Amino acid sequence: MNSITIVPDSSFFICFLDDIKQPQILIQILEYRLFKFFTGSIIRSEIQRSQNFTDIEGEFSSRVDRLDYYNYGELLRPFLSVSEIEKGEHEVIVISYILHLSGCNILAILDDESPRTYFRSRFPELSDKVTGTIGFIEQCTCSYGIFQTNKGTTILSLIAESKFRVKKHIVDGAIKRITGYEDVKTDYSQGGDRR
Amino acid sequence: MVHITEETDIVQYIERYIILLLGAAERPIPTPVHLQKELFVLSKSAPKIGEYITYEKHYLGPYSADLNDVAREPVYHSGTFKHDPMRGYSLTPHGKEIFDKIVEANKGNKHFLELLSLMRIVRNIYDKLSQDELLFLIYATYGEYTEYSAVSERLLAPKKRAELARGLLKKGLITEARYRELVE
Secondary structure (H helix, E strand, O other): OOOEEEOOOOOHHHHHHHHHOOOHHHHHHOOOEEEEEEOOOHHHHHHHOOOOOOHHHHHHHHHHEEOOOOOOOHHHHHOHHHHHOOOOOOHHHHHHHHHOOOOOOOOEEEEHHHHHHHHHHHOOHHHHEOOOHHHHHHHHHOOOOOHHHHHHHHHHHHHHHHHOOOOHHHHHHHHHHHHHHHHHHHHHHHOOOOO | OOHHHHHHHHHHHHHHHHHHHHHHOOOOOOOOHHHHHHHHHHHHHHHHHHHHHOOOEEEOOOOOOOHHHHHHOOOOOEEEEEEHHEOEEEEOOOHHHHHHHHHOOOOOOHHHHHHHHHHHHHHHHHOOOHHHHHHHHHHHHHHHHHHHOOOOOHHHOOHHHHHHHHHHHHOOOOHHHHHHHOOO
């Protein structure tokens, strides 16, 4: 399996640090051998504002590469709202595209629908290279085996009950797919007839 | 004497930025306004560009007289680009050679390659805007440049503003949240 270059927005990190207060889950993701994480200066300063940032400071420094030579997001300032700019969504989009142009297999994590739609619309060649935190947890469980299915669904339930902003049906859909994935996996391992 | 040398170097830098921006996409930059504004937003992203190209308030938004002069008549790299009022600015075959040479000479420079990627993004997004859409977004974002403008009042009038914002949203050029902000 090829390595994946992941560019998350700040809400991804804040989800584990402040919303569900499970920094060890974030560390487990950061340490996964196939993942390379990148961030820019706006996202980083947003995360550092969390009172719980010290819980992951060491792993964050060693596992998350910085791209901060330019003010990357500034190119998109006219196209995104002030609140999207403040959260650094524009930075995620530009950094993701730069890394894509340099040959990386990228995955952008954008939790707000509005910038995610913009990303897909402006960079259609990357339309399947963007997801949200919920979709990413699903991938971590079903595609990369970072979490066992029961842990994956527990994390999603914790997120659904926290102040993390997500619609219930999105979490329910992800839990259902993870559960369905477990059923298929069990069928395979028991030699069941897949037809 | 030193002063002249510095100025000379600035001209060379501006010419190279123009060549790189033109070479970043396989199509012309539509208008002189696009050329001015694309390098303006790049100077926000890469402040080093702003050291060579300085912008002032003008009747069509942020404007660099140096950039205008160099775009009309390059000194160091003459014959590298041309302007056709119908098609816009494009590199000549000689300009393409110079572009390739600059890229080849800097292929090991990570920051240069990032700058080239930023230019590709700018071309990919800003080239597609009409002149009115481009100026509208520049004025709505960098309000200080409405001073001395001959067109900002027309573009920012409520009816025109709503029409332009709606068109930009429909084409997927702005986010839903930005649309709401622009029409409020």
